[in-house]
Amino acid sequence: MNLLQISTLYRFLFLILLSVGLMIVDHRSDNLRAVRSMASLLTLPFHAVGELPGSVVTKVRSYYPDDSVYRELEELRKKQLKLESHLQRYDALVAENSRLSRLLAAAQRSEDQVILASIVNTGLDPYSHRILINRGAESGVFIGQPVIAPDGVLGQVSEVNLNQSVVTLVTDRSHGIPVQVQRNGLRTIVQGQGATDEVGVPYLPRLADIRKGDILVTSGMGGRFPAGYKVAEVVEIITDANAAFLSINARTTARIDFVKQVLLVWDNERLASE
């Protein structure tokens, strides 16, 4: 029996060293990415089964539509009409824009390619804001790929497996995104804060021209996100006479906690330049 305890202790010490080694390798390099990608096939059924109860509930609910569904339908119809009318103008504007850019001999901005992906899991761990989506290397997903929702930027792909990828959201502490104020083109950075739909704008000087209600859109700086997608809306500006920078709270325009499906974007401008 003593033997069991002693061998347990040695085995434990050995495994600790092994794990620490693995963690360092995994954190510092990409060598283990292939292993992870292969092994994700193993964990796929878990996520699939884990998803079942939720999807069954929505499925069953979809057979018994209540008032809210009709109300939603009505709202969507109205929205659709509104969008269609906007779209007519949009087509004209695109044509005009391309004509003007040709006149200016500038690069023509084409539409970005997108594919749809479903969110498989949102609660990977409570410590970081990451979600799992059901598209991976097989669909051509790549690391750093922008991920958007219909009403704004969600984040970027941070890990690609065979047919799943992990998306780090803009609200994650480690995520920053270059933006500009839609109203006047002021460039800055939106930083995640680890809160559900709040982000910070940490690096604006006290006299910067920014107001409550300003929309922040991607600026295209850094070459990762294509320009012009909505990111956040300024909800609060706190001016402290002693601080060098403004303290700004913004809310992501994408309703991150309600999103079910996301769009993966291929930036055609960048593809063309590569």
Add this chain to the structure above:
Amino acid sequence: MGQRTSGIGMISRRSSATGYRWVIPGSLAIAMLLTVLPYPDWMLFAVPNWVTLVLFYWCLATPKKVGVGSGWITGILVDLLLHTLFGLHAITKAFVAMIAVTAHRRLRMYHLWQQCIIVFIISAVEIAFVNWVFHLTNDVDMRLIFWQSALTSALVWPVVYTILRYARQQSGIAEDR
């Protein structure tokens, strides 16, 4: 998975080999499934540490079959499942297994509520460690809210214990001495 790590567990009882082979990895798999269920937002920090609970039970009851090695492999699978750093949960699960295996005789003597306290402490240590590594690698704040999960783990321990003991007896797996 469990029996291979120690090798000597075979002597206990061989009569119902089929249940004996599947109950342990099966219960661990169910625990992993419970881990990735889509919990509502308010529960996110209070999800019991299912895998730790199940692992803890098997290490207490059958320390010759389920030990540090199986705990480590379970942890690696959890890392895969949650897309965390390779080896992070492996360390914590091996730690849980080591405590349980080395002290299994004493722990078995305890009342269920005393075991709850042990479970609380062990999962608190585990969560603190995971949180600390996240703090180092991902610049996440250390927050006290994560201790909720240790509390719920301790609260559901009696239920997990009862279910698993029933499953063990039904499948004819004897307690290791």
